[in-house]
Amino acid sequence: MLSNEENKEIDEEIKLYPYQGAACIDALKIVQQHRGWISDEAINDIASKLGLSPDEVDGVATFYTRIYRKPVGKNIILICDGISCLVMGYESLYGYISKKLSIEFGETSGDGRFTLLPVSCLGDCDHAPAMMINDDHYNNLTFEKIDEILGKYR
Amino acid sequence: METPLTQHIKPAKLPPGISEFIKTGGYNGVKKALNSMAPDEIIALVKSSGLTGRGGAGFPTGLKWSFVPKETNNSGLKYLVCNADEMEPAAFKDRYLLEGNPHQLIAGMIITSYAIGAQKAYIFIRWAYKKAEILVRKAIAEAYDAGYLGKNILGSGYNLDLYVHSSAGRYICGEETALLNSLEGKRGIPRTKPPFPAVSGLFGRPTVVNNVETLCWISHIVEKGIDWFLKLSLTNEGGTKLYGVSGHVKKPGIWELPMGTPMREIIYDYAGGMQEGYKLRGIIPGGASTDFMTGSHLDTKMDFASVRETGSRLGTGTMVILDDKTCPVAFIHNMIKFFAEESCGWCTPCREGLPWVQKILASFEKGAAKTSDMDILEFHTLYMGPGNTFCAHAPGAVEPLQSGLKYFREDFLQHITDKKCPWR
Numbered sequence: 001m002l003s004n005e006e007n008k009e010i011d012e013e014i015k016l017y018p019y020q021g022a023a024c025i026d027a028l029k030i031v032q033q034h035r036g037w038i039s040d041e042a043i044n045d046i047a048s049k050l051g052l053s054p055d056e057v058d059g060v061a062t063f064y065t066r067i068y069r070k071p072v073g074k075n076i077i078l079i080c081d082g083i084s085c086l087v088m089g090y091e092s093l094y095g096y097i098s099k100k101l102s103i104e105f106g107e108t109s110g111d112g113r114f115t116l117l118p119v120s121c122l123g124d125c126d127h128a129p130a131m132m133i134n135d136d137h138y139n140n141l142t143f144e145k146i147d148e149i150l151g152k153y154r
Numbered sequence: 155m156e157t158p159l160t161q162h163i164k165p166a167k168l169p170p171g172i173s174e175f176i177k178t179g180g181y182n183g184v185k186k187a188l189n190s191m192a193p194d195e196i197i198a199l200v201k202s203s204g205l206t207g208r209g210g211a212g213f214p215t216g217l218k219w220s221f222v223p224k225e226t227n228n229s230g231l232k233y234l235v236c237n238a239d240e241m242e243p244a245a246f247k248d249r250y251l252l253e254g255n256p257h258q259l260i261a262g263m264i265i266t267s268y269a270i271g272a273q274k275a276y277i278f279i280r281w282a283y284k285k286a287e288i289l290v291r292k293a294i295a296e297a298y299d300a301g302y303l304g305k306n307i308l309g310s311g312y313n314l315d316l317y318v319h320s321s322a323g324r325y326i327c328g329e330e331t332a333l334l335n336s337l338e339g340k341r342g343i344p345r346t347k348p349p350f351p352a353v354s355g356l357f358g359r360p361t362v363v364n365n366v367e368t369l370c371w372i373s374h375i376v377e378k379g380i381d382w383f384l385k386l387s388l389t390n391e392g393g394t395k396l397y398g399v400s401g402h403v404k405k406p407g408i409w410e411l412p413m414g415t416p417m418r419e420i421i422y423d424y425a426g427g428m429q430e431g432y433k434l435r436g437i438i439p440g441g442a443s444t445d446f447m448t449g450s451h452l453d454t455k456m457d458f459a460s461v462r463e464t465g466s467r468l469g470t471g472t473m474v475i476l477d478d479k480t481c482p483v484a485f486i487h488n489m490i491k492f493f494a495e496e497s498c499g500w501c502t503p504c505r506e507g508l509p510w511v512q513k514i515l516a517s518f519e520k521g522a523a524k525t526s527d528m529d530i531l532e533f534h535t536l537y538m539g540p541g542n543t544f545c546a547h548a549p550g551a552v553e554p555l556q557s558g559l560k561y562f563r564e565d566f567l568q569h570i571t572d573k574k575c576p577w578r
Contacts (some may be wrong), residue, residue: 016317017338017339018357025321028322050339059341060341063324063498066322081492083474083488083492084243086485087401088402121492123280125474126246126408137284
């Protein structure tokens with residue numbers, strides 16, 4: 001079941017469109033914001049709220065990179081693998097983070113603290129290499145900086 | 155040198171709030187348009203200014219607007235959509251404008267909506283641009299409070315609502331018809347054209363989709379006129395352009411310069427030239443879907459027509475430099491991998507062709523490529539070329555590959571003969 005808060009937030013988004021199904025992506029993002037990821041149950045609940053079939057909602061959910069259909073860690077590290085970050089050495093940063101947390105792209109650390117994912121160009125090319133953790137952007141990254149940044153996320 | 159789009163942007167500081175923006179004359183264009191100009195007059199003005207779409211395709215903006223049907227009875231809705239889904243690898247200009255001066259965009263959107271007869275407008279903003287989204291939402295709220303949005307704007311009788319939609323990822327949503335599907339809450343897959351969005355776009359209604367940088371121009375052109383706009387440029391394409399440089403240069407960054415500023419000046423004077431120990435080998439001039447240029451093209455004027463003459467495209471105008479310490483094959487592989495992952499999967503050449511090319515480039519990097527693989531790569535640049543795919547995604551994707559095979563052929567062949575990547 002969708003929570004009261006989720007319902008309320010989705011209703012606000014529905015107002016911006018001529019029909020409720022158009023708020024599908026917004027609804028998925030809202031539920032994910034509250035729960036971390038989108039379960040089958042959430043798909044069904046969103047579908048009945050918006051008058052769509054569960055398959056329609058799942059089709060949308062699986063199309064978009066930033067909708068997670070599997071559980072993720074408490075914090076999500078997104079390492080930019082865009083072309084400017086390649087030139088400026090994201091691969092060694094990835095190696096460093098991967099070793100430090102003992103996880104590879106697509107994996108979640110054993111303590112559930114971090115999920116590590118690649119992300120396409122973050123538009124921080126003049127300060128490459130760059131990454132995001134949750135909603136926060138970080139750039140001009142070095143190994144030392146990464147140690148400090150990761151420490152902020154418990 | 156005038157820098158109309160960026161003059162009030164102070165990086166690392168908050169953008170101008172509405173009172174500061176009004177004080178600097180920021181909403182004068184809106185006042186002039188709504189109080190003293192007919193919609194057709196504005197379309198004619200923008201058309202004759204020659205302003206071209208700054209999202210990368212360079213389509214004439216006024217012409218795009220003129221395709222929207224004129225309805226005298228105002229029977230149905232029309233829409234304006236701002237494409238702020240900047241996701242082209244190596245592009246970082248719209249983010250700068252969104253974070254730096256959101257009211258400038260809103261002013262442009264009010265005038266554009268009025269000119270095309272739109273009653274509702276959306277800003278489709280990339281999910282990753284969180285800071286930009288917050289600042290844009292704040293600016294919209296301020297504009298409503300001050301009477302620049304909502305009902306009867308500035309007493310003109312014109313109504314406009316402006317909404318923000320934050321995306322959920324996928325590069326293809328920057329393609330205007332895929333963007334419209336995504337805004338309707340669907341999978342972001344491009345639509346058949348015709349009908350073009352100007353006739354049947356968002357929710358089946360006439361819609362104009364314009365890039366952030368394009369819309370930021372509108373208020374300035376309305377306020378200061380065509381002569382002023384044309385004089386800003388060094389060529390016959392008017393205005394200024396946001397140019398960026400990233401890679402191993404001394405001062406990577408973004409600058410607003412006259413349209414047609416030579417590439418050499420941008421890379422060497424503004425970006426400070428190459429860092430010690432790095433030599434320039436190639437330039438991707440306007441995002442990952444544009445062909446390579448080389449050191450022999452440095453005197454090219456960076457406008458749409460001049461870059462086209464070199465066989466490439468101006469695209470977004472944000473360049474990334476390939477240096478001699480970076481493997482050209484790895485460089486191209488990185489971009490192709492991105493395009494393969496971002497293919498929406500709708501049409502076969504793109505869905506199957508890009509992963510095929512990606513696998514072959516991976517085999518080059520592993521030292522497992524064969525001479526015959528060169529032909530397979532060449533074949534794919536034609537197979538996925540313009541006219542063979544549903545949208546421009548795959549033709550754009552193979553642009554750096556086709557020019558890379560031309561300019562860096564020796565490097566490809568060396569991977570085959572050495573049976574390894576010479577850079578690793």
